[in-house]
Amino acid sequence: EAGVAQSPRYKIIEKRQSVAFWCNPISGHATLYWYQQILGQGPKLLIQFQNNGVVDDSQLPKDRFSAERLKGVDSTLKIQPAKLEDSAVYLCASSNTGIYGYTFGSGTRLTVV
């Protein structure tokens, strides 16, 4: 089966600019996650979707981050305006149920300068 697709792979932007990341989960996976991984740290959950509904967004900085999952398939994560501390790898993951672990995409490495 095809894996979790993410784009772009790399992005460099200036602070205060906006950026968007895209994720296409494994076909049929109802649960989709966005994680932020800062260099030297473990992944931190930003938002969890079940189909097209938000299950958990308690760690999402809602003043600048937004995410949507239209039609319960693809998802986009947006940052506006970006700050230097947003420099990280943004990982998308998907799962049938989540309780057996999940598969990550290749990630988007964001550098804010």
Next chain:
Amino acid sequence: QKEVEQNSGPLSVPEGAIASLNCTYSDRVSQSFFWYRQYSGKSPELIMSIYSNGDKEDGRFTAQLNKASQYVSLLIRDSQPSDSATYLCAGAMRSSASKIIFGSGTRLSIRP
């Protein structure tokens, strides 16, 4: 206390030896645990999952879960240079079994 805690390392082990990686977890984490391997510049890859007390073996990997002491470990037998990576311990939250929280990872280096 963090939900999942790991020693950041680096842990250096000679080739062919057993590498032992440990993690502890808080009461907020449930009984489902996972080990992910992450090579530099790559995304995490699920290598082991364990749901019940005791040992679970898969090839050169053994995961161990001790609920009473709230720790999880991963043993890698006959360590190879290709095992050099960061190993992330993760657990599912009691409040939501589909929400997985990661530790900060332990960097493992296998020296030839």
